[in-house]
Amino acid sequence: xxxxxxxxxxxxxxxxxxxGVLTRRNAVLVLMSVEIMLAxxxxxxxxxxxxxxxxxxxxxxSGQVFALFVIAVGAAExxxxxxxxxxxxxxxxxxxxxxxxxxxx
Amino acid sequence: MTVYDVVMLAIAVIGGAAALLVVTARNVVHAALYxxxxxxxxxxxxxxxxxxxxxxxxxxxxxxxxxxxxLFGLMLTRAPIGPMAQHNxxxxxxxxxxxxxxxxxATMILSAFGDAALPLSVTTAGDLGDVLYVHxxxxxxxxxFLLTVSLIGAIILARREEGEGPEPLMEPGMPTSRPEPAASxxxxxxxxxxxxxxxxxx
Numbered sequence: 278x279x280x281x282x283x284x285x286x287x288x289x290x291x292x293x294x295x296x297g298v299l300t301r302r303n304a305v306l307v308l309m310s311v312e313i314m315l316a317x318x319x320x321x322x323x324x325x326x327x328x329x330x331x332x333x334x335x336x337x338x339s340g341q342v343f344a345l346f347v348i349a350v351g352a353a354e355x356x357x358x359x360x361x362x363x364x365x366x367x368x369x370x371x372x373x374x375x376x377x378x379x380x381x382x
Numbered sequence: 383m384t385v386y387d388v389v390m391l392a393i394a395v396i397g398g399a400a401a402l403l404v405v406t407a408r409n410v411v412h413a414a415l416y417x418x419x420x421x422x423x424x425x426x427x428x429x430x431x432x433x434x435x436x437x438x439x440x441x442x443x444x445x446x447x448x449x450x451x452x453l454f455g456l457m458l459t460r461a462p463i464g465p466m467a468q469h470n471x472x473x474x475x476x477x478x479x480x481x482x483x484x485x486x487x488a489t490m491i492l493s494a495f496g497d498a499a500l501p502l503s504v505t506t507a508g509d510l511g512d513v514l515y516v517h518x519x520x521x522x523x524x525x526x527f528l529l530t531v532s533l534i535g536a537i538i539l540a541r542r543e544e545g546e547g548p549e550p551l552m553e554p555g556m557p558t559s560r561p562e563p564a565a566s567x568x569x570x571x572x573x574x575x576x577x578x579x580x581x582x583x584x
Contacts, residue, residue, distance in 0.1 A: 286394035292484035297405035299476030331501035353532035360539035
């Protein structure tokens with residue numbers, strides 16, 4: 278299989294995630310865009326891990342193990358992130374991230 | 383062009399289109415459902431490159447848990463479900479940044495790996511478990527600790543503390559939702575003795 282296909286797919290997902298993070302208003306939708314970017318990073322880890330296992334003789338599957346860690350950290354991140362969004366909604370009655378400017382200089 | 387190439391291209395097209403719909407959908411619930419398609423495409427990519435355990439982990443964790451969590455987040459924050467403008471004023475700038483980022487990344491990838499082939503090999507769950515519980519045992523335990531801490535942190539953050547947040551709207555005359563703790567309540571609770579009710583020391 279061509280190596281560039283999954284890599285370009287991951288680049289597309291990452292760019293789309295960047296667009297979502299920069300332009301979405303709703304904090305939950307921003308979290309979803311962050312999840313898309315994490316998925317793109319995971320694809321890169323898996324693909325280069327397979328390449329290293331085939332070409333460099335990486336016998337401990339570093340890429341897949343790191344991808345597994347990224348999946349777990351992403352699950353933890355979305356849990357804490359949604360808790361923060363709920364707290365913001367409870368205190369300010371809004372999930373618009375433009376309203377969260379208390380620490381803005 | 384092998385069958386893997388065709389499957390990978392189809393997955394990339396479907397996943398990319400769904401990701402574009404996630405960030406452009408005007409209905410937030412539709413965006414969450416398009417996210418399911420995107421994450422399934424990512425799982426399909428894992429299957430094509432031979433990481434089968436990761437593919438099913440992706441399906442279980444992301445499609446099964448994270449999307450449900452996000453849907454609950456949309457529900458609990460009473461997000462405007464109907465179609466409405468969801469983008470802020472930076473849409474044009476964000477489009478410029480992301481398109482130029484994609485152009486840069488795609489150019490670099492195609493110039494570096496344009497004709498390289500990925501040798502495919504299947505990694506079974508047993509292979510991954512062999513290295514995960516032996517070679518990666520300590521990072522794996524650290525990951526479990528991280529998950530525990532984040533679970534506790536999420537509970538502490540999302541818990542409604544006494545007297546915090548807006549009062550619930552109530553008609554006058556309705557019973558208050560937060561009754562003052564009466565003495566009879568505390569004394570009638572099994573297993574709880576108040577200091578004044580302790581037996582006098584003989």
